[in-house]
Amino acid sequence: MSRQALDELKQQISLLDYLQAQDWRPARTLNRGRLMGLCPLHEDHKPSFLVDPLKNLFYCYGCGHGGDVIRFAELYHQVKFPQALTLLRQWLGLPPLLRETTEFYRVQLHRRSEAVDYLYQRGIRSSELIEHMRIGYAPGGCLRGWLTQLGYSRLALREAGLVTAAGYDTYMHRVVFPLEGNLYGRSISTSAPPHRFLPGSKGGLYAWEHARRCPEVIVVEGLFDYAALWQAGFHNVTCSVGNQLNGRQYRQLCASPRTVYLAFDADTNGSGQKAAQALAYRLTQHGVNVRTVSLPEGHDPNSFFAQGGDAHQFQSLLEEARR
Numbered sequence: 001m002s003r004q005a006l007d008e009l010k011q012q013i014s015l016l017d018y019l020q021a022q023d024w025r026p027a028r029t030l031n032r033g034r035l036m037g038l039c040p041l042h043e044d045h046k047p048s049f050l051v052d053p054l055k056n057l058f059y060c061y062g063c064g065h066g067g068d069v070i071r072f073a074e075l076y077h078q079v080k081f082p083q084a085l086t087l088l089r090q091w092l093g094l095p096p097l098l099r100e101t102t103e104f105y106r107v108q109l110h111r112r113s114e115a116v117d118y119l120y121q122r123g124i125r126s127s128e129l130i131e132h133m134r135i136g137y138a139p140g141g142c143l144r145g146w147l148t149q150l151g152y153s154r155l156a157l158r159e160a161g162l163v164t165a166a167g168y169d170t171y172m173h174r175v176v177f178p179l180e181g182n183l184y185g186r187s188i189s190t191s192a193p194p195h196r197f198l199p200g201s202k203g204g205l206y207a208w209e210h211a212r213r214c215p216e217v218i219v220v221e222g223l224f225d226y227a228a229l230w231q232a233g234f235h236n237v238t239c240s241v242g243n244q245l246n247g248r249q250y251r252q253l254c255a256s257p258r259t260v261y262l263a264f265d266a267d268t269n270g271s272g273q274k275a276a277q278a279l280a281y282r283l284t285q286h287g288v289n290v291r292t293v294s295l296p297e298g299h300d301p302n303s304f305f306a307q308g309g310d311a312h313q314f315q316s317l318l319e320e321a322r323r
Contacts, residue, residue, distance in 0.1 A: 015051065041247075184196070184223060219260060
């Protein structure tokens with residue numbers, strides 16, 4: 001990318017807008033419109049992160065990092081310069097493209113019996129839940145043609161990760177969940193890798209805008225776990241999309257006083273339990289009230305409900321975690 005193209009990209013993206021999209025909030029305003037807040041690049045307890053919206057620059061007096069929006073994207077997402085550029089270009093152009101893609105996949109879900117059957121097997125049977133999560137289905141072989149008709153170029157689809165270098169749909173035979181600035185595709189075929197995301201960050205905690213208002217929040221690893229709990233009436237649930245939280249998700253949990261229930265997978269190899277213990281320790285150090293939910297061995301919340309568990313039994317697990 002030429003110097004002129006880089007300068008144009010930085011002019012198009014307000015550093016402050018990008019920071020606020022990552023849930024950064026200023027603690028106070030200084031002279032000349034500058035802002036000071038907690039640093040999103042390290043665990044900060046005293047505002048040390050300076051933002052100058054007029055110059056589109058930042059500097060942290062705590063960790064010593066500073067620069068423009070590209071440098072921030074490198075540090076925040078822990079990627080190299082080319083990947084940071086890709087993320088920023090996606091952030092500029094993805095919202096309308098992902099909206100069209102999500103709506104296309106939602107229509108396909110109701111036309112494909114194999115997708116509906118798969119959801120039924122996983123215990124997802126509520127039409128209200130499917131609408132709430134905007135679940136769709138990617139049969140493969142038809143997305144590119146639809147988006148091209150809407151005026152999107154093949155290059156734009158390639159940069160977004162929606163088509164391969166050869167021009168084929170990236171997602172084939174996958175149940176699709178829209179995330180914040182990304183898509184998650186779960187293969188219904190055992191011959192393909194089960195999990196797939198578009199390039200870029202997984203974003204913050206899933207459905208956090210609702211969960212953040214609750215004094216008690218249940219955190220699960222997977223979107224099917226989220227679906228099982230929401231369908232059972234536990235609407236104070238959120239999902240970290242994996243058992244390793246990114247910095248933004250961690251800050252979201254720490255932002256307000258609340259009780260956090262960690263209902264991670266009870267893996268036979270202990271990985272889910274170890275991740276929950278490590279996260280519980282970090283959150284406790286930050287003053288968060290944490291409870292670890294013990295699921296039956298070998299189960300995650302989705303399998304717990306799919307194999308006969310009910311809301312009353314899960315509530316009992318929450319009550320046991322309080323002791």
